[in-house]
Amino acid sequence: MKILDVCAFYSPQGGGVRTYIDQKIRLASQLGHEVVIVAPGDEYAVLDRGPGARIVTTPSPRFPLDRKYGYFADEQALHAILDAEAPDVVEVSSPWRSPLMVSRWQGTALRSLVMHADPLAAYAYRWFGPVFSTRRIDRQFNRYWDHLRYLGGHYDVTVCANRSLAERLRQGGVRGVAVHPLGIEAETFSPNLRDEALRRTLLSACGLDGNARLLVAAGRLAPEKRWPMVVEAVAAASRRVPVGLVLFGEGRERRAIQRAIGGNPHVRLFEPIRDRKAFAATLASADALIHGCEAETFCMVAAEARASGTPVIVPDRGGAAEHARDGAGMRYEAASVHAASDAIAAFCLERRSGLSIGSTASHVAGDVISHTDHFARLFAHYEMLGRMRAAA
Known part of the structure; x- marks a missing residue:
């Protein structure tokens, strides 16, 4: 054709x-x-x-x-x-x-x-x-x-x-x-790329030790992505559980996100990782990917996280929600900072208690086309x- x-x-x-x-x-x-x-x-x-x-x-x-x-x-x-x-x-x-x-x-x-x-x-x-x-x-x-x-x-x-x-x-x-x-680039992403040393390095950048949970986020810094909401949700959850966030992205909302971060040492904003292998290792080394946008038509980064065996914490509407199916993550009420914070805390507590979201995410990693x-x-x-x- x-x-x-x-x-x-x-x-x-x-x-x-x-x-x-x-x-x-x-x-x-x-x-x-x-x-x-x-x-x-x-x-x-x-x-x-x-x-x-x-x-x-x-x-x-x-x-x-x-x-x-x-x-x-x-x-x-x-x-x-x-x-x-x-x-x-x-x-x-x-x-x-x-x-x-x-x-x-x-x-x-x-x-x-x-x-x-x-x-x-x-x-x-x-x-x-x-x-x-x-x-x-x-x-x-x-x-x-x-x-x-x-x-x-x-x-x-x-x-x-x-x-x-x-x-x-x-x-x-x-x-x-x-x-x-x-x-996605299925050959690039894999649970086998998990690197505990990289995980500890990123947690250290957030002022936390290896016992904390590491959340990763990535995408355009645009209003519909709701990154200030994600930052606020992580900050609220960190009052209940030790958790840090590293956000990779660029765009016109950078100043708004920096204002939301304020002086919080547990949230860091970085430039995008343009090396795909390095980004794949970062995704695989995180404890979860968090996303804030309910208007995604697919949500490539959530699909890449799923292929990396990394659980996702995503809104319950839009394309991102589908990557939490089959127990591979958690959904929260879209556009709600309180619901997002509760989901983060529940995820961290579940991981600490040895329950199964992480192992389920690894099990379904191969179903991303x-x-x-x-x-x-x-x-x-x-x-x-x-x-x-x-x-x-």
């Missing part, structure tokens, strides 16, 4: 979507497919990315709130690229304007909307959730739900990486929803939909 991805979230400067695209480009040719990425850019350009893979950029305005990203503004130019490429499948990786543009294209390719973002959970539910119920917020945002239902009627499939989002979309009347969890598995299953789904369409 020739698969064309209209990817408004792609930026050469980085981000989770770029990582996903890089994996797709690397693996598609191995799976026997051609991939073309169409992304906003400063000018029209074609970048060869190896056998059967290209990135095509089209002149586009910069996104005002984050200028490393652009957005598609010229529908005719986008349609011209689609006409010239004549793909078998068109993927759209944004729920905003670009899927509307593709829905109006006159081509015959199979169309897939990939939900790399959950705007209602990331923004509306987070902003208004303390005051209104989710059902009431959904009613106030019915125009957005109408938009999603329209897309569901014009796309052959809407792909979600977690069951929670998929079920919300189905209940909201969106047709053709399918769940395809993402994959690889990037290759993800793309093989997704592309096979497209091929099945193509056969069904041809038969019809």
Whole structure:
């Protein structure tokens, strides 16, 4: 197949979507497919990315709130690229304007909307959730739900990486929803990388000895990640049990997180670990990974922790929650600092009493799929939909 991805979230400067695209480009040719990425850019350009893979950029305005990203503004130019490429499948990786543009294209390719973002959970539910119920917020945002239902009627499939989002979309009347969890670098992460010396070093950085519990967190320092809440929860739990937190990340919320940390010696904020082997060893050496965001569409770091045999302490909504399944971690009420603190304390006390979350996490470490598995299953789904369409 020739698969064309209209990817408004792609930026050469980085981000989770770029990582996903890089994996797709690397693996598609191995799976026997051609991939073309169409992304906003400063000018029209074609970048060869190896056998059967290209990135095509089209002149586009910069996104005002984050200028490393652009957005598609010229529908005719986008349609011209689609006409010239004549793909078998068109993927759209944004729920905003670009899927509307593709829905109006006159081509015959199979169309897939990939939900790399959950705007209602990331923004509306987070902003208004303390005051209104989710059902009431959904009613106030019915125009957005109408938009999603329209897309569901014009796309052959809407792909979600977690069951929670998929079920919300189905209940909201969106047709053709399918769940395809993402994959990880399965060969990189393993419980065998646990290093007690590294664990003690990180605890020492938090002013604690080896008898304390070490929590690790990692990700963008963005408002929806709720890192100040996580810091506050760890600080509250540390009044009951000896526990430290090391947080790895960068982003615009750094100052807010530093203010939340204050002078707490048991919480440390570090730059991201860019060496993947070193990061894998850090995850495997932690007693648990903690996460604060209930708006994740998958939560790659929680999947990597699961593959490392490291228990997760995660919100009970969104993609992160799924990585605590089968006893591999603990869920707490999303957006609640008190619930998060109670979960941390309960986890630490359980570990001290010799109960089984850690051993369970090690037992299920092998069930996280690889990037290759993800793309093989997704592309096979497209091929099945193509056969069904041809038969019809």
